[in-house]
Amino acid sequence: MQFTEIGGITLHYEHRDGGPGKPLIVFANSLGTDFRIWREVADDLAADFSTLCYDMRGHGLSGLGSPPYEIEDHAADLSGLLDFVGARGAIICGLSVGGLVAQCVYGLRPEFVRALILCDTAHKIGTAETWNARIDAVRRNGIDSLTDGILKLWFTPSFHTEKPALLAGCRAMLARQPVEGYAGTCAAVRDADHTALVRRITVPTLCLVGDQDGSTPPALVRSMADLIPGAEFAISENAGHIPCVEQPAQLAARIREFLARNDLGGTADA
Template identity: 35%
Template sequence: MHQYLDVNQSGAGEPIRLHYRSDGDRTHPCLVLSNSLGTDLHMWHAQVARLASGFYIVRYDTRGHGRSTSGSEPCAIEDLGRDVIALLDHLEIAQAAFCGISMGGLTGQWLGYQHPQRFTQLVLANTAARIGSSEAWLARAKQVREAGMEAVADGAAGRWFSPEFIAREGSMVARMVHTLRSQDANAYATCCEALAQADLRSTAAQITVPTLVIAGESDPVTTVADGRWLQQQIAAARLATVPASHLSNIEAEQAFTALLREFLLD
């Protein structure tokens, strides 16, 4: 069932309409799932299928993605984090585990040091305290605003998945790329600009929530070295790797989900 929450923007303008779905029994521990740039909540299908029997799973479309709106104001990683807190408040969930991938992992890092009391565990997948460079993100934002999503979508498969996975699971890859190609260019650019500003290297050591960092062994975007840096900074963190590229929860879904389940039940 599609559900929506209106979240006020930090500046003027219409509220953000946040789209979310819930699966499982509300009496079970809550797990929040946060998607990567250019995807939507459907990227977590395999994890929901395997974990909903033991967890109350809340997955949402990051603002500007899927069925969530982006609003008229610029946004920052702080806004993406506050959306999660607003969602937990709306659902009257005092504490939850959080799993975010790539951009969702940056959101998780912000939540981990700003609202540690709200989270039992963090899973930071295929992410870094600083992803890419400000110049590169601003250039991508400019590109999609001027020319649309085609150029970004054309190269997405190679950034997201290994060549072996692309050859083996072509139809799934095509669906993911179609989702990206259908993204609103301005909303995508707004999130690129948020990533241009997002630098959490100075606050990583302040995270006290038990944390699992998952890295893809062939990820060219956020490397194993990036994951190891996070693990070394966060006192209560462990690092695991899976045989995958950037969207490891899809490419290595069984290994990823097994790690997630083991960590959450530990």
């Protein structure tokens, strides 16, 4: 296991150096998960890329800090981690809140960002009312009280039927996140509005979404892509909100194709 302290927060991460000349892909997790959701995608890409996965603050084995958070807090953590591993010009792949963090890193420290892969995310997600209701419910009754509803948004009905063991593992991962870390990150998502920021993105950007995503539906993700100059938009088939778990091979292939088209490393037919 790898840990470091960034700005007073202990971050749990995994850095796999693919060797000289291998571009770095950074994976940022979604709300209520940790970097294990990226395992199969990162393994698939490891032959051609260096990879960096981490648990954002308040999640997994990373420190809690002082919630509630702002997206800028998460972005500062990731920027500090990139500095720590000596990265410049990374390809940042963020899922849901991880996508908001990726956008924010671009806005604050563009020298760290060579390209963006924004999965199942948007420039603004949800409303203050819905996020406040979730924060209140989690603090009152715990995360476990919401897991059934959340898992319906995360995964397709076929996943629920065909992969009960993996579904149970994802349920445990969600339910075991720190309540204040989860609620604190809900507040960060609630308060984030990157409408103006994404219009300024000039690096190659791929916006991906599961065709059955119940949290950030395809129309919302497409609306973000339409704001980003030159952004590509693609739909992951037979996937909900977390395609890196539900359709990892398909997601890895889409990432490879995008990076190859933009001369950012790897090969489209690997």
